[in-house]
Amino acid sequence: MDLSTTTSDNHSIDISFTDHHQNNVSSADQANNVSVPLLLQPSYARSKSLQHDELQNFRISLKWCALDHSSCMGKFLSYLTFLFLTFFVPILSSLFITVPSSAPDDDPVSFNKLVQIPESGLALIAFVTLLRFFRKYGLRQLLFLDGLQDDSVFVRRGYSRDLDRGFRYLACILLPSFFVEIAHKIIFFSTVSVSFPGISPGIPLHSIMFALVLASWVYRTGIFLLVCVLFRLTCELQILRFEGLHKLFEGCESDAGVIFREHVRIKKQLSVTSHRYRFFIVASLVTITVSQMGALLLILAYETNKSFFNSGDLLICSVVQLSGFFLCILGAARITHRAQGIVAIATRWHMIATSATARSDQGKCQADETLACEPGRGDSNSLDIFVSNPSQDPTSFQTRQALLAYLQHNNGGITLFGFALDRGLLHTLFAFEFSLVLWVLSKVVVLS
16 A cells, blocks of 8 residues: 655645555455355345345345345245245145044045145245346335435334334244144144155154145245235335324424425335235235135035144134235235325314414404504514514415315325225225125035
8 A cells, every 4th residue: 555645835634545455445345245145245135235234134034035036046046945845845745645544533634735725826926026026126125225315314213113023023923823833733744644655654754744844834934924024014114204294294384395295205105015016915815815715615515523633734824824914904004094194184284374374464464553553663663573474475375275185186005906905995805705705604504
């Protein structure tokens, strides 16, 4: 490293470094990047990111889920793991696991085969969704972290807490289901028999099959819940931005232009979120509805006693499906409710500002009458009474009225092909699902 100094007449020192030090720094950075795993490298997010930033937990989760798509080898391992755990292992378990005639309970394999279809279907939907996200966006861009520099400190701190809370959602659903799944699989494999052509049955074969089936369940459930958590975090960020927008309405001197630009930015991100996740939400809804109806028909078709041994898979599958789906739907309904409630807040703000202007005008008229009656008061003193107020501008009322009309026609939140995901849609979905259940029950009663 060469150091040169130049002293001028004013005794200032100019220090300059050569490019040799920069080359050493860049080579050191490249050496560090080589030693860092691919999912932890900043280039994986397609926007500048650090190894120990707020997305570290997400990158580690993607790594353990074999979702590293930053290289050709990573993509190959990701596709291979997905095909093996999503399709190959369930097919093996459906073909080579049988119930011996001496089993105390009735056949549980039919329920086990039934749950393989929706679990693999939801895993396929989630994998395709993540694959599309990785091709078009980075992880930071997917969670709208690149736009946080334009938000307030309140929004940034709240979103940092929500990022940590996102894995709590995942753990609260996955961990209890995992322990119940382990208990069921222990009972299940202690009763059934595993037989492969050319391989003698025994404890090693049972243990290998037990580990594969459990790994397949964890992978398929985890990848589905991961997309649900990503969608919920995106909704939580927009909810925080709406709360920040509510703070802009405090006081009569709020700038309508600032409120308009902030709402346009939030509206654009809501539209982008709706387009990104609409395939996942619609496909998951169809898959879950078909699987639940199929499970109901299968349960009603069997006249045998139901127990944890023969229907435990069905119970766990239903709980995970509904928990993940309602995690998405409730998040979308919350943000849509906030988006629709902005009109009421803007109307109240407009009324307060208009009333303040009217009171100010009334006080101005009273002050004019007082000045006209009091002798010896000059015009210079009147300047102390008539204080200029932006709310008294004749165009301010029209600006607020235009903003209110804009908000009334742009109060949607998360939408699916034009239909808002609000509480009304939740009531409609509940009525639809409940009607299907009643229809199936009515057919069973009539046929019996």
